[in-house]
Amino acid sequence: MTAELTSQSRRRFLQGVLVSLGAGLGNGFIGENAVAAALSYRVIPDGEPHQTKVLSNKQLVMLKRVCNTIIPATETAGAGDIGVHDFIDHHLYHCYDLNAHTRMRAILSVIETSSLRIYGQPFAQLNSEKQVIHLTRLETAAEPFSEQQRTDFKQLKALVCFGYYTSETGASHELVYQAYPGGFKGQIAYRGQAGFGSLAYY
Numbered sequence: 001m002t003a004e005l006t007s008q009s010r011r012r013f014l015q016g017v018l019v020s021l022g023a024g025l026g027n028g029f030i031g032e033n034a035v036a037a038a039l040s041y042r043v044i045p046d047g048e049p050h051q052t053k054v055l056s057n058k059q060l061v062m063l064k065r066v067c068n069t070i071i072p073a074t075e076t077a078g079a080g081d082i083g084v085h086d087f088i089d090h091h092l093y094h095c096y097d098l099n100a101h102t103r104m105r106a107i108l109s110v111i112e113t114s115s116l117r118i119y120g121q122p123f124a125q126l127n128s129e130k131q132v133i134h135l136t137r138l139e140t141a142a143e144p145f146s147e148q149q150r151t152d153f154k155q156l157k158a159l160v161c162f163g164y165y166t167s168e169t170g171a172s173h174e175l176v177y178q179a180y181p182g183g184f185k186g187q188i189a190y191r192g193q194a195g196f197g198s199l200a201y202y
Contacts, residue, residue: 040094041087041090041091043082043083043086043167044083044086050086052089053089053090053092053093054089054092054093054101054104054105055088055089055092055104055105055108059105059108060085060086060089061124062108062111062112062122062123062124063080063085063088063108064080064085064124065080065123065124065131066080066085066108066111066123066135066156066160067079067080067084067085067088067160067164068080068081069128069131069132069135070135070157070160070161071084071160071161071164072128076169076173076174077169077173079160079163079164082164082167082169082170084160084163084164084167087163087167088104088156088159088160088163091159091162091163092104092159103152103155104152104155104156106152107149107152107153107156108156110138110145110149111123111134111135111138114134114138114144114145115134117144118134118144119134135153138150138153139153139154139157
């Protein structure tokens with residue numbers, strides 16, 4: 001959650017992403033149809049009207065700031081800049097039950113109300129340093145946040161990371177995309193050896 005990630009810190013961050021995704025899988029938060037739903041998502045162009053599904057417009061504005069705090073813009077766009085907040089609304093609607101919807105609305109409400117109580121400002125209006133401090137306190141369950149709120153925030157982070165790294169920007173600009181990880185060998189040199197026969201049929 002820093003503005004400038006070095007190569008080493010980025011590697012540690014990506015390791016954390018995998019742990020978060022693993023936690024999401026373990027909790028059933030990322031279901032088996034999650035990838036299909038992610039692939040069916042269409043990015044909504046700026047200015048194009050659209051109907052929200054689970055979160056309100058006000059919650060989406062705040063979630064965009066949360067996304068950009070978790071994965072900020074560096075040499076590539078931040079998570080909020082590429083619409084991961086809209087993706088999360090789509091994904092919650094198609095992949096998760098009403099209980100998950102309630103928990104995600106609740107954790108966004110906690111971020112907002114605690115920001116108003118501590119800083120006297122909505123989360124979206126805090127400067128980036130205070131936003132990082134605020135979410136770090138939530139991530140570590142520091143006062144005034146609880147362990148359950150920490151757990152729900154971890155699941156929200158898993159959705160942010162899942163949305164970002166299944167996007168074109170995350171998969172092909174932030175990461176190195178390879179259609180065949182490790183490479184594809186289309187030809188194997190023939191050295192005159194005999195092939196294998198299907199001996200079981202004779």
